Amino acid sequence: MSSHPFHLASLAELRARIRALEGTGPGTERHRLSFGAPEIDRALPWGGLPLGCLHEVAGEGAASGFCAALLARLAGERGVVLWCLRVGAHQTGELYAPGLAAFGLDPERLIVLRGRGDAEVLWAVQEGLRSGKLAAAVGEVRKVALSDGRRLQLAAEAGCVTGILLRSPHAKAGASAAVTCWRLSAAPSASSLGEVGVGRPRWRAELLRCRGAEPRSWLVEWRHETGDFAVVVLPSDRSAEPDTPARGGRVAL
């Protein structure tokens, strides 16, 4: 493939048009959220998490933390986020406001809905997505049918609000209408030299599905001070798989 500037420019334009048709929005500055970790941003075709569409995050405690961190970045200074809880989650507990501060999410920015089942939570998330003025809408669900997922994706596009579905890790990873699907699991933390306590939260984030990208997985650490993610490469991993940047020569569709 020739790397003539003309070809590259028309390729980029073609990609943008296809993405616009696919409904995930053009990958310009305003329509994506950077993770703060270049390795993750590079792996996604938009250069970050695409806004105005639906994402799925599966996992237990790790998924909630990942979601809270994303919301903190999405909400910024002024945004309001809708979080739809599922009441009665005795195993995992309910959202605790003082714990949000560790992720930089101000509890004042949160509207919480206590829903009693998947149907209620999905309805509420859809309303939140359609309203168009939220920064994001999160719903804790167990099962999402493909039709429900598609409806949410359309609502997210219509309102330009990012939607995140939090699911338990035991859910079957079937067909999904979400633009990106993640699975988060806990990973041991490490602390700086000399400290003995619990370090910064670390998770193994697996990008299970993504339109236009291959599945990848990273070991990420959340940095509260800077409010962004950092990919951690452990010494034992270094030999295994080199971190290759997205190849510019392939047409990613």
Add this chain to the structure above:
Amino acid sequence: MPGLKACEADPLGDARALARLADWCGRYTPWTAVDGSDGVRLDVTGCAHLFGGEAALLEDLTRRVAALGFASRAALAGTPGAAWAVARFGPRKKEPGEMIVPPGAEREALAALSVAGLRLAPALVEELERLGLSRIGDLDRIPRGALTKRFGVEPLRRLDEALGLAFEPISPRRPATPYHTRLSWPEPIGDPASLAAGTRRLLGDLCARMERDHRGARRLELALYRVDGGVERASVGTSRPAREVEHLMGLFAERLERLDPGFGVEVMALRAGLVESLPATQLSLRLPPSGGRELDSSRPPAEGMAAEIGRLVDRLGNRFGFENVVRFAPRASHLPERAAFTVPAGLPEEKTAGAWPRERSRPLRLLARPEPVEAVAMVPDAPPVMFRRRTVVHRIARAEGPERIEPEWWRGGRAGKAPARDYYQVEDTEGRRFWLYRDGPYRPGASPSWYLHGIFA
């Protein structure tokens, strides 16, 4: 007497039927009340013209009540007392529409009626009749002072009320509000589209009036009066005063589906139960940012966003109950389970201002009830080295703590006497992080009880 039909007296059922009838009379006017055990009182001030005049209203009422299966007598007068007397003791006219006392003519109309029409106690009525005062006109001729001295204040008060010299209010069954509209059809309607169109028209009327008065509604109630005498009601609430027709129509749309029009609806009435002031919104010169995704944080939040989020809270609150749409507010308490509480999302932010403590690390998820776990700690005051939760054993790799939280002794009772808790933030070998606590300080010889209170991300 073989032709006599006897059935059990059911005063409770009668009362209920009377109440339903009073509700049904709401199709004429919102000011309806049950009067005693056998009557209904309506205040039709200003409503008569909607029915073609007072005579027509009375005729319509009597006819419909008869169609519902009740035998009735109706009268219309300028005061409740006069109407009561004429309805019960007045001569029966041929046309129901003639049982009307012209305004100002109460004295003449009442003069010939029995004193029992003044709603006096039976003993007093008997005494008056014994003394030869059997007509209201007789009482009227006695000087007021003498009347009071001889019989007490009651007869004079009732007389004044009947003649309009004293004001007697009606306490309506539904609290009256100045914001109510009604719509009636010559033919009963029942299909959802017509009901929706009717609701929209009513909302348009009401919202226009509220806008003129700079008010918004917090509670709206829609009533459908069916041909068979039943009344269907639907109500919506909002977290902030609202007067946008589209928004309120959206809130009603769901409720309308659940109403049963029966054989048809003749009259629809809408009233605003709670109204608050809502100043006219100013159009800003700059359009608000679209979608709220602007990364420019220097501009203050747009008015459009707050209003739209308020509408979202309304939609969620009407569907799930406003108590389930909440925000977190801090409470000045060290106990983790009390450090945050929920407030309805509609409250303005100023009311819930408070500081969230930021220097302590807290879990993202808190269990509603701390779960007992078995833990093994090597040394007193040291974090556990392993713990078992249900069937899973976790070996601790890292830990932080203890953070001692004492009970709030000032609250007294059992809460005040609970032992202090030593909290530890632990991480197991797989990287899962938990918040455990030991109930009470370590005591040699006693095995301490450990609990899991929260889960970190």
